[in-house]
Amino acid sequence: MTKSSSYTPPRVWKWEAENGGAFASINRPIAGPTHDKALPVGKHPLQLYSLATPNGVKVTIMLEELLELGFTGAEYDAWLIRINDGDQFGSGFVAVNPNSKIPALMDHSTATPTRVFESGAILLYLAEKFGALLPADPAHRAECLSWLFWQMGSAPYLGGGFGHFYNYAPEKFEYAINRFTMEAKRQLDVLDRHLADNRYMCGDEYTIADIAIWPWYGGALLNRQYDAAEFLDAGSYTHAMRWAKDIDGRETVRRGRMVNRVRGELNEQLHERHDASDFTTKTQDKVAAAG
Ligand SMILES: N[C@@H](CCC(=O)N[C@@H](CS)C(=O)NCC(=O)O)C(=O)O
Numbered sequence: 001m002t003k004s005s006s007y008t009p010p011r012v013w014k015w016e017a018e019n020g021g022a023f024a025s026i027n028r029p030i031a032g033p034t035h036d037k038a039l040p041v042g043k044h045p046l047q048l049y050s051l052a053t054p055n056g057v058k059v060t061i062m063l064e065e066l067l068e069l070g071f072t073g074a075e076y077d078a079w080l081i082r083i084n085d086g087d088q089f090g091s092g093f094v095a096v097n098p099n100s101k102i103p104a105l106m107d108h109s110t111a112t113p114t115r116v117f118e119s120g121a122i123l124l125y126l127a128e129k130f131g132a133l134l135p136a137d138p139a140h141r142a143e144c145l146s147w148l149f150w151q152m153g154s155a156p157y158l159g160g161g162f163g164h165f166y167n168y169a170p171e172k173f174e175y176a177i178n179r180f181t182m183e184a185k186r187q188l189d190v191l192d193r194h195l196a197d198n199r200y201m202c203g204d205e206y207t208i209a210d211i212a213i214w215p216w217y218g219g220a221l222l223n224r225q226y227d228a229a230e231f232l233d234a235g236s237y238t239h240a241m242r243w244a245k246d247i248d249g250r251e252t253v254r255r256g257r258m259v260n261r262v263r264g265e266l267n268e269q270l271h272e273r274h275d276a277s278d279f280t281t282k283t284q285d286k287v288a289a290a291g
Contacts, residue, residue: 026086031100037090042077042274045109049081049093050102052261054159054215054225055119059103060273061256062126062133062211067276068252071130073109078259078273120152123208133208144202147209150190155216157183159225167226181232184220188237191217195239199246210247218244255279 015029041047046063050056066074081087081102088100097104097117105122107114107129116125124145127134135141161180165173191213194201201209216225221237221244223229234241247253258270258279266285270278 026083026088031094031098032089033091033094034086034089035091037087037092039090039092039096039106040077040079041106041108042079044075044077044274045073045107046076047106047108048076048078048260049096049104049106050078050260051081051083052257052259052263053083053102054155054219055101056103056260057215057257058119058212059105059122059126060259061215061253062123062208064252064256064259065211066126066130066132069130069132071132074126074130076273080260080262080271082262118152120148120212123148123212127208133206133211135202135205135207140202140205144207144209147201148212151209151212151216154187158187158216158220162228163226166228166231185232188217188221188232188234188240191243192237192240195243200243206247210243214244214247214253218247222248258283 039047039049048059048063050059052060060078063074063076081093081104083102087093088097088102093104094100096106096115099117101117103117103119103122105116105125107116107125114125116122124134135144157180162177162184165176165180169176198204200206201213217240219225220232221229221234221241223234229235258268259273260271261269262271263269266288267283269284270282271284271287272278272282
């Protein structure tokens, strides 16, 4: 047991100061825009406003998968939203997502433009729009949606719970790390047991369930998040690891991970994507070389 904190909560909490930690400067207890700023609109029907976090790359992987399958209507412009600079609080962004979080999508191919926010809703919207990556028969569709919504409910414990306290919090709180490590490992075991009998989350078919789950849980297993693979004993989840590596080998995933990425190797960063050729001509190393 860790010793109890000396902090006694006041009767009514007040927003007085940043509370420390990696994202302290953008955390606010109120919603709504902080400034006026219109969003740019490009030439394609789909306009994505995002950043290459696990929630963001779900959508860019989905769009790259759809394009690879030949759905030209899935062409998109991807605009960079720098959440550490507060771009998500601009009036234009808040009009697309009142929750001020990436990813957010506008579909201009509909009679009046359609806004979609929440990564799970965006995946489902795109799967239904193009009739792809979501099984058609009711039983498989139910299984796929069950895992999609499992991800939406589970990942906040991995990211906001485990990742936050293991990596981002200003201090290492043993109670919080233990609590969320317990849950993160339980979730990895859920995946591992399921993937022992299934190639993908919904059997033999690669679907939006894989696209939703992989960036979070594949990312943790492949040590791309929180530098915690050893701490979580990632190698012991052999079936989930096999699945994580399998999906990591997809060319569509490689491309999807590059879009709106602002960290890591320059040749893996494509800050904005407006055309398929941008992957070879406009990565950040080429931008830097061009001066
Ligand atoms: N449930 C949402 C979560 C989105 C989310 O948390 N986005 C983060 C980045 S991964 C964000 O935009 N954070 C900015 C902020 O909290 O101000 C989804 O799946 O779309």
